Amino acid sequence: MARLNIQSERVQELISDKVIPLLLAAGSIASLTKTLNDALRNAGAAGTLHPNRLHALLSNDIARGLNEATIDLAEQAASFALAGDNTIPDRATKALQDLQAEAQRLHLFAGAAPEELTQRLGIPPAVAYRLLHGQSLATDSAQPLIGKATDELTERRQEPPDWSYQDIAVLRCVEAFSRRPSGRAGLILPTGAGKTRTALRIVLTMLNKAADAKAPTYWVTHRRNLREQAHRELQKLVSDGHEQLPADRLLELANRIKFVMVGDLTPLLEGAAVKPALIVVDEAHHAAAPSYQPVFANPWAAPVLLLTATPNRGDQLPIGIDEIAFTITYRELAERRAVLTPTFLDFPVDDFDWSSVAVADLADYVIDRTSTEFTKTLVLAPRVDRVEEFYQALVERLPEDHPLEVEDIGYVHGAGNSLGIGNEDFLARFASKPRAVLISAQLLLEGFDDPGINTVVLTYPSTSIIRLMQAAGRCVRYAPGKRHAYVVQARNDSIAYHFDQRWLYQEIDDFLRPQLQDVEYGSLGELRERVTKLLQIHNVDPAAGARVLNRLATVTPGETCRLFLYGLPFFGTEEEFATEARWGALLESSESSVLLRSIFNSFCAIGADLSDPSDFLLRDGAAHGVNKDLAPGSRWLEMMGLLTASYFAKREVHGPSAIESPGSRPYRANGATTWLKYITCSFRPAVPPALAEFLRDCHNATQIEAEYLDGPTRYAAAVKVPLPLGGAEAFLLNELSQAELDAATTALRGQLADAEPREQFSVLAGFIAGSNHRSLPNRLLSRAEFLLTAPDRAVRILKLNDTTHHETKEVDHA
Structure with missing residues (x-):
């Protein structure tokens, strides 16, 4: 053939x-x-x-x-x-x-x-x-996107992560132990944030400060692979060096760190000659187990650092944290480029029993995507037998000319792996492969670190975004050159709660499942109208609503703000709830964001199970200036209302049972709570089409649109100049600034025309240095060379007082 x-x-x-x-x-x-x-x-x-x-x-x-x-x-x-x-x-x-x-x-x-x-x-x-x-497709709608591809188009250099949050975490934890020498401080860092290295830096700092030069630190864990991982990270840290400690001192301190299994801790503590400088509990969400009691009952009353990505246990047992010294969200980690923001993909299933047909369909899906964007994939299964079933299906359905070979597919669980070797050796071999598929049970959710993984497939339902992201964290870790991460979720909403991907971009804890809503506004006036309507339809007390609207006045054009609504007691029927229920309200703006999020997240982290949160607020509110104040409308009473509603939300969503009340609330299993709503108000400008199109390639388009909408009649022109690597930066000019720009470019054109070609750069530099056009931004003036010719001015200057204002009136009228 x-x-x-x-x-x-x-x-x-x-x-x-x-x-x-x-x-x-x-x-x-x-x-x-x-x-x-x-x-x-x-x-x-x-x-x-x-x-x-x-x-x-x-x-x-x-x-x-x-x-x-x-x-x-x-x-x-x-x-x-x-x-x-x-x-x-x-x-x-x-x-x-x-x-x-x-x-x-x-x-x-x-x-x-x-x-x-x-x-x-x-x-x-x-x-x-x-x-x-731009070659023809049958749809006849393809246009060249970037022009002719040339060798000059090179990949943009990826900016390195900003790891400075780890410095803050070290400082906060050390300060917590200074306040409470025998305290139990929590360090909560999501998977991929570098919690082991951060904790080791805290240990070294505590050892360096310890009065007793022989005081050890005990690093306690319940799994050998976690112990080995922590030891390897310490070796790497010592090899990399420490900015504030000389090499010999760093090595001496590192030798005082003892990595121990939890079952071996009691004889070490009882036989110790000196008080430990610190005890670290790795993966501390396990600390509610009886085997960890020696940590908290240690005869030395040594301070304890509880290290975890998931402070809330599924059984809601407390893990012993007195104070959360530091925590950070995935959103901030993504903004700092420490982790990738994953793309969430759904794989619909009839149930989570996985029939042979469903297993085959999943295998085909994974095989299809691993030939393209899924470069290294981790499939997580709920049981050992399911692990091997998925593995067999993938091997059997792998085509001959697929980029993966059969040897690139493997499984591992507590009882063994597909190669029949030790699990540590197996994982090391898998980590060395650039492309592969690994199927595992929960074994890999703790202590496994392979930054090359860019895809995680979850075949079981998750009950919390924290737990979801603990699994997903295997693919979001930073690695040089890594651009994408994917999380594939088996999904059936009638059986299990399915989280909205928007949770990745929220700064509040998802533990209580507040309802998420989005509101868009195009001007501050529209924002006020929308918030006023929300307050009205939620029957917010007029005095509380007035406080929200007063705080809304501090919001600047283009800023994102959030309305936190918390439920009040309701005595009606379920059908009346939507129209008759009353709510309290708090506005989260840039000024109050840290306060609200820190207190709410800390309350969630300890389980939100305090029917009277006053003692908690006395302790955690003081750091943010929230002191006990029973005057009507005080911040204290507002936060008490939010935390009390949070307690009811916890009982509603997680049990042990909902609080009995005369009324009925329309809570549905696997759904969001009826006690909390978190409404994000985002700026979405409605600018004239001509201006929107003009700003399309400008990095600061949102800012310019906000300024324009705040006072359209103030501006006579919009100007943009090119950025060095592509795109442009825009400026709005009033009539005076536009006249000065015209004068400046006319003068510059004249000077350049009179100069020899070899002198033009000097003339340009001299003009910019000696310019006295004070109403023009320096960033615009320094790029004035791009506004000199008629063709350049035609595409880079837009007059606003003619077409755009007219368009705005037409749109408003319509």
């Missing part, structure tokens, strides 16, 4: 005219394969197409070929599919438009290379090539 190169005219026509439109309409290779095979079966035709053949067809690899029979079958199936569904062209066009918009956004500000865009968009190379080069 003859083989056809995929660059041949016949194959290229098949790809452009049929396969790519079908792929765009289907959404993935797996769905495309099903569409084509269904079309063959419906037409009574023989033969089956496999995903690996379609991957090869769309690889854009000039060295690859397919046999003629495969091409014949693909042409036949594609023709049947297109003839049988007349909605495909429209769906493909819509998908292509979305793809173009996303590619434009990704490319806009840094000149990203086509290869990077291909990876980030998750599209086959053949689609990317046509899209980026």
Whole structure:
């Protein structure tokens, strides 16, 4: 049978005219394969197409070929599919438009290379090539996104993470032990944040400060792999060096750290000659177990650092934290580039029993995606037998020409692994592979660190975003060059609670499942109107509502603020709840955000199970200036209302049972609480279309739009100048500034015209240095060379007092 190169005219026509439109309409290779095979079966035709053949067809690899029979079958199936569904062209066009918009956004500000865009968009190379080069697709809507691809387009250098939060964590924990020499301080760092290294730095600081030069620190854990991981991290820390400790002192302190199993701690403490400087409990959410009692009952009354990513246990038993010294959210970690923000993908299931058909479907899905964007995948299963079942399905369904080999798929659980070697050696081999699939049970959720993993597949329901992210944390860890992370969740909302991805961008704890709502506003006046309406429909007391609106006056144009609504006692029927229930309200602005989030999150971290939270608020509120004050409208009473509602929310969502009350609340199992609502008010400008289009490539478009909407009639023109790597920076000018810009550019043009070409850079530098145009921003004036010619001015200056104001009036009138 003859083989056809995929660059041949016949194959290229098949790809452009049929396969790519079908792929765009289907959404993935797996769905495309099903569409084509269904079309063959419906037409009574023989033969089956496999995903690996379609991957090869769309690889854009000039060295690859397919046999003629495969091409014949693909042409036949594609023709049947297109003839049988007349909605495909429209769906493909819509998908292509979305793809173009996303590619434009990704490319806009840094000149990203086509290869990077291909990876980030998750599209086959053949689609990317046509899209980026503007070649025709059957949808006739492709336009070149970045012009001709050239060797000058290089990948943007990835900025390194900002690890300074670890310095803050060390300082806060040491300060906590200074206040409470025998205290139990909690260090809560999500998976991927570097909690082991941070804790070791705290240990070294405490040892360095200890009065007794022989005082040890005991690092306590319940698993050997956790002990070995901590020891390896200490060796790495010593090797890297410490800014404030010389090498010999660092080594001496490191030798005083003893890594012990929890069962071995009692004889060490009883036989110790000196008081320990510190006891560290690793993975401290296990500390409610009886085996950890020697830690808290130690005869030396030594301070205890409880280290965890998940302070809330599923059984709600306390883990012994007196004070949370430091915690941080995934949102801030992502903003600091310490972790990646994952893309959440759903895999719908009828139930979580995993029939043989469901297992096969999941295997096909994983195999399909591991040929493209899932480079290194961890599949987490609920039981040992399920681990091996998933493994067997993946091995059996792996096609011959897939990028992975059978040896790249493995499983590991407490009883062994697919290679029949020690689990530590197995994991080391897996970590060395650049691409692989590993199936495991809960074994890997603690103490396993492979930054190369970029995908986690969860096959069981999760009950908290914290626990979800503990698992997902295996793929979000920072690694040089790593761009994407994916979390695939088996999903059935009727059986288990499914978290909105928006929780990743919230700063508040999800433990009590507050209802999340989003409100958009285009001006401060509109924001006030929307908040006023929310207060009214939630029957907020007028005095409390007035306080919220007064605080709203401090919000600046473009700022995000949040309304925290907390439930009050309700005595009506379930049907009356939506209209009759009364709520309290707090406004979270930039001024109060740290206060509200810190107190609320700390209350959640200790279980939110205090019916009278006054003692808690006395302790934790003082640090934020919240002191006991029973005057009406005081911050103290507001926070007491929020925390009391939080207590009821805990009972409603987690039990042990809801509080009995005369009324009925419409709580549904696996849903959000009826006691708390967290409403995010985000600025979404409604600017004139001409200005919005003008600002489309400007990095500060949101700021400029906010300034414009705050007083449209004040501005005469918008100006933008190019940034060094792509995109632009914009400025708004009033009439005086616009006149000065015209005068400045006219003068500069004249000086440059009179100068010899070799002198023009000197003339430009001298003009900028000697300019006295005080109403013009220096950042604009320093780029005035890009506003000198008529064509440049036509695309970089927009007059506002003609078209845009007129457009605004028309939009407002409509």
